[in-house]
Amino acid sequence: MGWKGTAIREENSSEQIFINNSTTGGKIMKGQNFSKLVKLMVMGIIAAVTILTAEGSWAGDEKYPARPIQVVIGYNPGTTDACIRIFTDYFPKYIGQPITFVYKPGAAGTVGASFVAKSKPDGYTLLGCSTGPVILGPVTKEGLDFTLESFAPISRYVNAPMVLAVKSSSSIKTLKDLVEAAKSSPGKLTYATSGTLGSPHFGMEMFSREAKIKLIQVPCQGDSASVTALLGGHVDMGASSLGPYKPHVDSGAFRLLATWQKNRMKFLPEIPTFTEAGYPVVFPLWFGLVAPKAVPKEIVETIYQTTKKVLVENRAAIEDKYKLMGLELDLIGPEEFDKENKAHRDSTQTTFKEIKKNL
Amino acid sequence: MDLFVNLYQGFQISLTPINLLYCFTGVLLGTLIGVLPGIGPSAAIALLLPTTFRVSPVSAIIMLAGIYYGAMYGGSTTSILVNIPGEAASVVTCLDGYQMARKGRAGPALGIAAFGSFIAGTLSVVGLMVLAVPLSNVALKFGFPEYFAIMCLGLSIVSYLSQGSVFKSLLMAALGVSLSFVGMDVVVGKPRFDFGLLVLGDGVGLIPLLMGLFGISEVFLNVEEKTQAREIFQTKIKGLLPTLRDWKDSAGAILRGSGLGFFLGILPGGGALVSSFVSYAVEKKISKHPEKFGTGVIEGVAGPESANNAGAGGAFIPLFVLGIPSNVAMALLLGALMIHGLQPGPLLMQQHPEIFWGTIASMYIGNAMLLVLNLPLIGLWVKVLKVPYKILFPMILLFCMIGAYSENNNPADMLVMLFFGALGYLLRKYGYDLAPLILGFVLGRQMEQAFRQSLILSDGSFAVFFARPISSVAMALAIFLMVSALIPAFKKKRERIEAEKG
Numbered sequence: 118m119g120w121k122g123t124a125i126r127e128e129n130s131s132e133q134i135f136i137n138n139s140t141t142g143g144k145i146m147k148g149q150n151f152s153k154l155v156k157l158m159v160m161g162i163i164a165a166v167t168i169l170t171a172e173g174s175w176a177g178d179e180k181y182p183a184r185p186i187q188v189v190i191g192y193n194p195g196t197t198d199a200c201i202r203i204f205t206d207y208f209p210k211y212i213g214q215p216i217t218f219v220y221k222p223g224a225a226g227t228v229g230a231s232f233v234a235k236s237k238p239d240g241y242t243l244l245g246c247s248t249g250p251v252i253l254g255p256v257t258k259e260g261l262d263f264t265l266e267s268f269a270p271i272s273r274y275v276n277a278p279m280v281l282a283v284k285s286s287s288s289i290k291t292l293k294d295l296v297e298a299a300k301s302s303p304g305k306l307t308y309a310t311s312g313t314l315g316s317p318h319f320g321m322e323m324f325s326r327e328a329k330i331k332l333i334q335v336p337c338q339g340d341s342a343s344v345t346a347l348l349g350g351h352v353d354m355g356a357s358s359l360g361p362y363k364p365h366v367d368s369g370a371f372r373l374l375a376t377w378q379k380n381r382m383k384f385l386p387e388i389p390t391f392t393e394a395g396y397p398v399v400f401p402l403w404f405g406l407v408a409p410k411a412v413p414k415e416i417v418e419t420i421y422q423t424t425k426k427v428l429v430e431n432r433a434a435i436e437d438k439y440k441l442m443g444l445e446l447d448l449i450g451p452e453e454f455d456k457e458n459k460a461h462r463d464s465t466q467t468t469f470k471e472i473k474k475n476l
Numbered sequence: 477m478d479l480f481v482n483l484y485q486g487f488q489i490s491l492t493p494i495n496l497l498y499c500f501t502g503v504l505l506g507t508l509i510g511v512l513p514g515i516g517p518s519a520a521i522a523l524l525l526p527t528t529f530r531v532s533p534v535s536a537i538i539m540l541a542g543i544y545y546g547a548m549y550g551g552s553t554t555s556i557l558v559n560i561p562g563e564a565a566s567v568v569t570c571l572d573g574y575q576m577a578r579k580g581r582a583g584p585a586l587g588i589a590a591f592g593s594f595i596a597g598t599l600s601v602v603g604l605m606v607l608a609v610p611l612s613n614v615a616l617k618f619g620f621p622e623y624f625a626i627m628c629l630g631l632s633i634v635s636y637l638s639q640g641s642v643f644k645s646l647l648m649a650a651l652g653v654s655l656s657f658v659g660m661d662v663v664v665g666k667p668r669f670d671f672g673l674l675v676l677g678d679g680v681g682l683i684p685l686l687m688g689l690f691g692i693s694e695v696f697l698n699v700e701e702k703t704q705a706r707e708i709f710q711t712k713i714k715g716l717l718p719t720l721r722d723w724k725d726s727a728g729a730i731l732r733g734s735g736l737g738f739f740l741g742i743l744p745g746g747g748a749l750v751s752s753f754v755s756y757a758v759e760k761k762i763s764k765h766p767e768k769f770g771t772g773v774i775e776g777v778a779g780p781e782s783a784n785n786a787g788a789g790g791a792f793i794p795l796f797v798l799g800i801p802s803n804v805a806m807a808l809l810l811g812a813l814m815i816h817g818l819q820p821g822p823l824l825m826q827q828h829p830e831i832f833w834g835t836i837a838s839m840y841i842g843n844a845m846l847l848v849l850n851l852p853l854i855g856l857w858v859k860v861l862k863v864p865y866k867i868l869f870p871m872i873l874l875f876c877m878i879g880a881y882s883e884n885n886n887p888a889d890m891l892v893m894l895f896f897g898a899l900g901y902l903l904r905k906y907g908y909d910l911a912p913l914i915l916g917f918v919l920g921r922q923m924e925q926a927f928r929q930s931l932i933l934s935d936g937s938f939a940v941f942f943a944r945p946i947s948s949v950a951m952a953l954a955i956f957l958m959v960s961a962l963i964p965a966f967k968k969k970r971e972r973i974e975a976e977k978g
């Protein structure tokens with residue numbers, strides 16, 4: 118496939134170093150000296166560096182996109198890039214250029230976000246992101262060099278429904294049971310989250326304020342750790358995006374009580390929203406694409422329209438892949454995305470002020 | 477007989493030419509990145525993951541798994557030859573491995589590391605095959621107090637790692653634990669001790685820390701001694717393979733290491749790494765000549781090297797059975813499964829048995845390939861000792877730099893590494909061991925979290941650590957080990973003071 122771009126080339130050239138290394142390793146066993154290995158390694162590295170620096174140097178006034186578009190991911194390879202790949206794999210066919218990925222993991226995705234906020238707004242560097250780095254990050258973290266306004270929104274393409282779960286063996290069957298149990302023994306029920314001031318923690322704080330109950334948070338290091346704590350029965354409940362919990366919902370180990378989405382989940386329609394269950398709290402989690410703020414409008418439009426076309430024309434295949442990951446296909450464009458983000462940021466800010474009093 | 481039918485089908489999958497090729501590529505790359513200091517298995521898997529998108533899921537997992545356990549093989553090489561661990565789990569191998577090399581026994585050290593790795597690797601695959609499901613359920617029973625107690629037990633073995641003063645190594649362990657506090661406080665959700673630097677937002681990276689303390693400081697120390705002739709040059713290299721005597725000495729260590737590594741590998745958070753430390757402590761404890769540890773005894777290499785390979789096998793259990801990754805490399809494999817449209821979790825083995833059994837079968841083959849690959853390389857690696865410093869050191873520096881950078885693609889990590897290079901140089905110059913620091917650093921984070929999580933659940937009562945059998949036994953053992961190690965040290969000190977007085 119014509120699948121060569123910046124990131125891929127970077128990876129290939131690193132591989133090249135290993136391969137050089139291995140072939141010389143073979144030669145050496147035949148009796149040649151070590152300095153040859155050194156020379157070849159150095160040559161390999163020089164070659165790699167040359168390729169890499171050459172890559173960035175050609176830019177022009179050609180029609181966008183004239184070269185591969187680079188999407189920065191603030192995490193290691195995993196869900197964030199996988200869910201973009203699902204539709205950008207079609208991009209070469211639609212706009213003649215591939216999307217490549219660069220991973221800059223660190224500080225809950227904010228390292229990658231900060232990098233993109235400072236990048237050249239030429240449409241060749243985008244951020245593949247989720248609610249965490251662009252909405253929660255600037256609200257909760259001090260000293261970040263970007264805000265939500267540092268980015269030009271392009272599109273949100275999937276929802277990652279956030280859910281509240283108990284073990285199937287739990288006596289709590291509905292949200293109402295939970296509130297009653299919490300009221301009869303306040304400060305006794307515990308819930309696992311991916312960490313304090315993460316999305317699940319925000320969702321639970323909003324809910325317990327609304328329901329006027331006191332629950333105890335047990336922060337774990339990431340969603341996987343919160344799955345483990347709930348699976349082992351060390352906490353009473355767990356809150357997380359659906360993805361990490363879904364295998365255990367499917368296997369029958371977990372029961373979902375409610376979702377923080379605005380609407381019910383398309384593939385689990387029997388699970389109510391918090392609002393329907395009588396507690397009007399919403400916490401949308403999603404994956405989307407944003408660009409540095411000053412990016413030309415036409416570029417944003419090009420990417421959004423291409424995404425839309427891909428998703429419309431290949432809907433069935435794409436939707437199936439998302440479903441498996443616990444994600445819900447739901448595309449919105451720049452204006453709507455912007456409006457929703459700002460509203461979400463403002464409500465998060467209010468909750469944050471409340472939470473901060475107790476920390 | 478299900479087991480054999482499944483395994484047979486697994487071999488049918490893994491013995492196809494294309495999967496053999498992927499398996500070989502994986503273990504070869506794994507060996508190479510294991511040998512290069514700095515580039516750990518997780519960086520390599522992250523780098524190569526995108527190249528597997530176009531192949532079948534089982535081939536992808538076979539290759540990526542190969543990188544992981546292959547790296548455990550290769551990791552010991554630089555520990556033994558130049559006192560720089562190729563990856564974190566080989567830190568303990570430096571203690572006796574490097575001393576063996578200085579005595580001209582680099583060959584047997586590398587040989588026993590390869591054989592031990594092969595035996596442990598194979599045993600752990602057997603364990604993985606037979607015990608995966610029951611063991612993953614046992615691991616779930618471990619609550620927060622149990623984790624804390626186990627971590628305490630792990631940390632108490634510090635007293636067996638010391639080559640000199642027990643107090644110095646306790647001091648180093650404390651420094652390691654303190655360093656682990658840098659970064660995001662998960663319980664409060666605030667960054668701490670990070671000086672407002674974004675690079676420290678997630679804490680000090682293990683790779684920059686390791687490469688700085690061991691790699692960079694090694695270069696500094698040797699540059700300083702450049703006028704002196706290098707000892708290794710003058711020592712004749714005696715034999716390339718372990719002798720019968722070596723085998724006799726290390727057989728027990730390999731078996732014990734395999735068992736320890738496998739069971740500790742199942743627990744989340746660097747099981748392979750911790751198991752190598754524990755194995756070293758156990759060998760020293762039961763040895764007839766514990767005082768010789770640290771001077772180049774072969775059990776001190778055989779045990780930990782077996783343990784970290786068995787640990788690598790154990791780490792696959794929670795991934796395949798529960799879909800829960802126990803370390804960064806496993807988290808990446810989880811990502812790979814998802815990218816290939818598979819749902820990791822309890823249903824994976826039922827819905828896609830070919831993934832589990834194909835990978836298991838490929839691990840038997842991969843381990844054999846690794847042995848064949850590594851034994852002939854010993855001759856080559858030993859020759860590395862003859863490379864002049866002016867070539868070897870710039871190379872080490874370069875690889876450490878690449879390793880520190882490639883973990884997060886963040887240039888600031890190289891500065892962190894240089895800082896720890898300077899610190900490591902000073903510490904080593906004044907006779908402080910670095911191994912306890914690494915152990916403290918790795919355990920500190922999880923220990924603190926488990927401690928605070930336990931106290932949240934118990935509403936502040938410390939009784940929670942003694943309330944259940946596993947945690948109370950582990951706590952009691954930890955306290956006993958600590959006290960029993962400290963009393964002789966105190967006594968010695970008092971005797972010395974009295975002798976000076978008298």
